[in-house]
Amino acid sequence: MSTLISKYNVAGPRYTSYPTVPYWNEETFSLHAWKETLQASFLESNTKEGISLYIHLPYCESMCTFCGCNKRITKNHDVEVPYIKSVIKEFIMYYELFNEKPKIKQLHLGGGTPTFFSPEHLNRLLHGIFTIGSKAENCELSFEGHPNNTTKEHLKTLAKKGFNRVCYGVQDYNLTVQKAINRIQPYENVLRATKEAREEGYNSVGHDIIYGLPFQTQDDVINTINKTITLRPDRIAFYSYAHVPWMKGNGQRGFKEEDLPSADLKRVQYELGKKMLIEAGYVEIGMDHFALKTDTLYIAQESGEIHRNFMGYNSSKTQVMIGLGVSAISDSWYSFAQNVKNIEEYQNLIEDNILPVFRGHILTSEDLIIRKHILNLMCTFETSWEDPSLWFPELSDVLIKLKELERDELIEVDSKKITVTEKGRPFVRNVCLPFDMRLQRKKPETKLFSMTV
Structure with a gap:
C-alpha cells in the first residue's frame, strides 16, 4: 500500500x-x-x-x-x-x-x-x-x-x-x-x-x-x-x-x-x-x-x-x-452558477434586484457525458459505456491512461465497463482523473487541488 x-x-x-x-x-x-x-x-x-x-x-x-x-x-x-x-x-x-x-x-x-x-x-x-x-x-x-x-x-x-x-x-x-x-x-x-x-x-x-x-x-x-x-x-x-x-x-x-x-x-x-x-x-x-x-x-x-x-x-x-447566500453554488444540471463571495457585495446586489451571480459554466454535450461517468464512479464505483450516449471520442485514450491502475489491481476493465476494486476505492479520485478532459487538456500550472491521498 x-x-x-x-x-x-x-x-x-x-x-x-x-x-x-x-x-x-x-x-x-x-x-x-x-x-x-x-x-x-x-x-x-x-x-x-x-x-x-x-x-x-x-x-x-x-x-x-x-x-x-x-x-x-x-x-x-x-x-x-x-x-x-x-x-x-x-x-x-x-x-x-x-x-x-x-x-x-x-x-x-x-x-x-x-x-x-x-x-x-x-x-x-x-x-x-x-x-x-x-x-x-x-x-x-x-x-x-x-x-x-x-x-x-x-x-x-x-x-x-x-x-x-x-x-x-x-x-x-x-x-x-x-x-x-x-x-x-x-x-x-x-x-x-x-x-x-x-x-x-x-x-x-x-x-x-x-x-x-x-x-x-x-x-x-x-x-x-x-x-x-x-x-x-x-x-x-x-x-x-x-x-x-x-x-x-x-x-x-x-x-x-x-x-x-x-x-x-x-x-x-x-x-x-x-x-x-x-x-x-x-x-x-x-x-x-x-x-x-x-x-x-x-x-x-x-x-x-x-x-x-x-x-x-x-x-x-x-x-x-x-x-x-454568499458564495453559494447552484446547479441546473446543464449549467453552474456561483454567487459573489463578499457579504456586502452580495447584499448590495440583492438590494438592487440583481441575482448575485459572478461566475458560472454552461455544460457542453461532452461535459454532460463526462459528468455522468465521474458521478457514476464517485457514487457507485463503476461506470459503463454500453449505452451509446455515454461514449465519447477520447474514451480509448482514457482507457490507455487507466492501464496502470488496472495493473495495480485498483480497477477492473472489460469491453464496456470499469469497476473500482475494493483495493482501489481509496484511489477513486485517481480513477476519475483520466476522464477529466478539461484537466487533461490543460494541466494546472499552479496549485489548485488538495492531494488525493
Missing part, C-alpha cells in the same frame, strides 16, 4: 461537480444563459422530483484553522437579520423566474456555522423559504451543527420546521490537535448535542471526523473513532484533511507543513478508522462516508439512487439545486 500511496498521491479534485470550478468556461457564461437553462431544467424536473436548496450561512465566532470554507468571523449577532432578509429576497427572485411554486425535496443549511444564528432567526429564515416554496413528500431537511453552540432550542425549532437530519463537526477529540485547529470541543458537548437531537426526533445524526490533521497520531484516530462508536451516529463522514493554504480567505496557516502526518501515515489512519467502523456495523458509502444500514444514505446506495453534488453525497437526486 505504501508504494501505491507514493505513486498515486497527486493533486486532484474531490469531484463534487464536473467540470470542476477552476475549469469553468466563464467566457461563454452569462447571467442570461444561466437563467435560461435553469428555467428549462425547472420545467423538466419540479413536478417529477422537486428541487434542492443549499443555504450558506457564513458567520462564525472564531476561525477554525483546518477549514477552507467561505466564512466571516464576528461576534456581532446584529448581522443575522439583514443577512436573512437578503437570502429570502434572493429566493423570491428565483421564484419569479419560474411559473410554479418550487417543490423543495432537499434543504441543507451549511456554513460557516448555521447555529451562529439564533433559533428565532432560523425560524424566520425558514418561514420565508417555505412561504415561497412548498415541501415535497418525504423531503430531507438538514443542517450543520456546532456541538458547542447547538442548543436544545435550535434542535426543537428546526424539528418543528420538518428538519430530520443534523451533522455535527467533531474532527478529533485530542486536545493538542484541537488547539492546533482552533476547534476545542469536549466529548461531553458532542454527547449532549447528539442525545438532544435524538430526543427531538432527528432520524439521522451524523458526525464529521477528519484524519491527517496537524499533530494527529494513530492513537488519536483510534480514540476518536472509539468515542464516536459509543454515540452510534447514523452517518459518519471520515474526511482526509485537505491542506490548501494558498486559497484566499483560508485559515490554514496556524501550523507548519511538517506538523502534518505524512501521506503514508494518513493512509494508515484511514485504513485503521475504516476497519474499526466496518467492524462496528457501518457500511462504506462512496468516498469518505459510512452509514448504518438503517440510514437513508445506505438505502440509497443499495437502490442505486445515491447522488453527489456540491452538498456532498445525497440519498436522492434532483436535477435543480439552487444555492442561496
Whole structure:
C-alpha cells in the first residue's frame, strides 16, 4: 500500500461537480444563459422530483484553522437579520423566474456555522423559504451543527420546521490537535448535542471526523473513532484533511507543513478508522462516508439512487439545486452558477434586484457525458459505456491512461465497463482523473487541488 500511496498521491479534485470550478468556461457564461437553462431544467424536473436548496450561512465566532470554507468571523449577532432578509429576497427572485411554486425535496443549511444564528432567526429564515416554496413528500431537511453552540432550542425549532437530519463537526477529540485547529470541543458537548437531537426526533445524526490533521497520531484516530462508536451516529463522514493554504480567505496557516502526518501515515489512519467502523456495523458509502444500514444514505446506495453534488453525497437526486447566500453554488444540471463571495457585495446586489451571480459554466454535450461517468464512479464505483450516449471520442485514450491502475489491481476493465476494486476505492479520485478532459487538456500550472491521498 505504501508504494501505491507514493505513486498515486497527486493533486486532484474531490469531484463534487464536473467540470470542476477552476475549469469553468466563464467566457461563454452569462447571467442570461444561466437563467435560461435553469428555467428549462425547472420545467423538466419540479413536478417529477422537486428541487434542492443549499443555504450558506457564513458567520462564525472564531476561525477554525483546518477549514477552507467561505466564512466571516464576528461576534456581532446584529448581522443575522439583514443577512436573512437578503437570502429570502434572493429566493423570491428565483421564484419569479419560474411559473410554479418550487417543490423543495432537499434543504441543507451549511456554513460557516448555521447555529451562529439564533433559533428565532432560523425560524424566520425558514418561514420565508417555505412561504415561497412548498415541501415535497418525504423531503430531507438538514443542517450543520456546532456541538458547542447547538442548543436544545435550535434542535426543537428546526424539528418543528420538518428538519430530520443534523451533522455535527467533531474532527478529533485530542486536545493538542484541537488547539492546533482552533476547534476545542469536549466529548461531553458532542454527547449532549447528539442525545438532544435524538430526543427531538432527528432520524439521522451524523458526525464529521477528519484524519491527517496537524499533530494527529494513530492513537488519536483510534480514540476518536472509539468515542464516536459509543454515540452510534447514523452517518459518519471520515474526511482526509485537505491542506490548501494558498486559497484566499483560508485559515490554514496556524501550523507548519511538517506538523502534518505524512501521506503514508494518513493512509494508515484511514485504513485503521475504516476497519474499526466496518467492524462496528457501518457500511462504506462512496468516498469518505459510512452509514448504518438503517440510514437513508445506505438505502440509497443499495437502490442505486445515491447522488453527489456540491452538498456532498445525497440519498436522492434532483436535477435543480439552487444555492442561496454568499458564495453559494447552484446547479441546473446543464449549467453552474456561483454567487459573489463578499457579504456586502452580495447584499448590495440583492438590494438592487440583481441575482448575485459572478461566475458560472454552461455544460457542453461532452461535459454532460463526462459528468455522468465521474458521478457514476464517485457514487457507485463503476461506470459503463454500453449505452451509446455515454461514449465519447477520447474514451480509448482514457482507457490507455487507466492501464496502470488496472495493473495495480485498483480497477477492473472489460469491453464496456470499469469497476473500482475494493483495493482501489481509496484511489477513486485517481480513477476519475483520466476522464477529466478539461484537466487533461490543460494541466494546472499552479496549485489548485488538495492531494488525493
